[in-house]
Amino acid sequence: MRERGSAPKQIAKVLGLRPSQATALVRRVAEEALANIEPDQRPVVGCWVNAGWSTGLDLAKAPEWAAADALGQEPDPGTGGFAQILLARQERASRVTVTGFLVDVYCLGVKNVTDPEVMGAGSLTTYVPMYYSAFDHRPLPIGVEQAQTIVHGAVAYARGLGFEPAAGFADAAVHLGAPPGDRPVIGFGRDGKPFYLSGPYDNPRKVVQTLERTCGPDNYDYLAHL
Known part of the structure; x- marks a missing residue:
């Protein structure tokens, strides 16, 4: 009935x-x-990415995504290189499951994963701003297909350079789901070239050695203390 x-x-x-x-x-x-529904088939309650995520990327085949990220079109917004994605799916009546991905879109792919967490749907109003508290601008609402394309595309790009996604990615990806076959193509790397910006938990020397092997001299850029 x-x-x-x-x-x-x-x-x-x-x-x-x-x-x-x-x-x-x-x-x-x-x-x-x-x-009884697979995690990646459950209704999407919300999906977000940080403003400026598209800086330096080739979005010629995804003009709508580029237009939605006005900050990413500025010459030097100070946000380039990372896409921080948060996805919330319906868990049950008043509960949602949230999953997050920190994506290095210039080189390393998925650097960190926020493991799937169940919370009350009302908690999203405080959780989302907290998740993006390190950014100066409010996050952008996006479709799950865009999130899937960013995450899986960056992982494929990084693997081509010799880097695997962070631990926990496989479990989190179950909730994200695979991108559709007719998705737009994103050109990763900064202005078409791998660019490594070292982080606090990286091994910069090892990363640069890997890039030297997979890309060859002068085919990548980096900013790191070796």
Whole structure:
């Protein structure tokens, strides 16, 4: 009856239940149905990326994504090189699962993963700003297909350079899902060239040695203390 659009009160009348019992029944049935759906097929509650994520990337084949990131079109926004993505999917009636990815879009691919976490849907109003608190601008809402394209595209680019994604990526990717086959192509690297910017937990010497081997001299750039 619920599938035909019947309200809980109508269901209660037909089944001889109190309205509160019918409401609880509808909720339980919905939760059981959702539990049988694969994580990457569950409804998307929200998806975001930091403003300026597209700086230096080739988005000629994704003009709508480029236009939506006005900060990324500025000469030096100070945000280039990283896409911080957060995805929230419906878990059950009033709960969501959030998963996050820190993506080096210039070189290393997925550097860090926020493991899937279940929380109340109302908590997103405080969790999202906290997740992006290191940025000066509010995050941009995006479609899950764009998030999938950024994450999986960056992973493929990094693997071509000799780098694997961070631990936990496989588990988090189950919630993200694979990108559609007809997705736009993003040109990774800074202005078409691998660019390594060292981080606090990197081994810069090893990274540069890998780039030297996979790219060859003068075919990559880096900023690191070796």
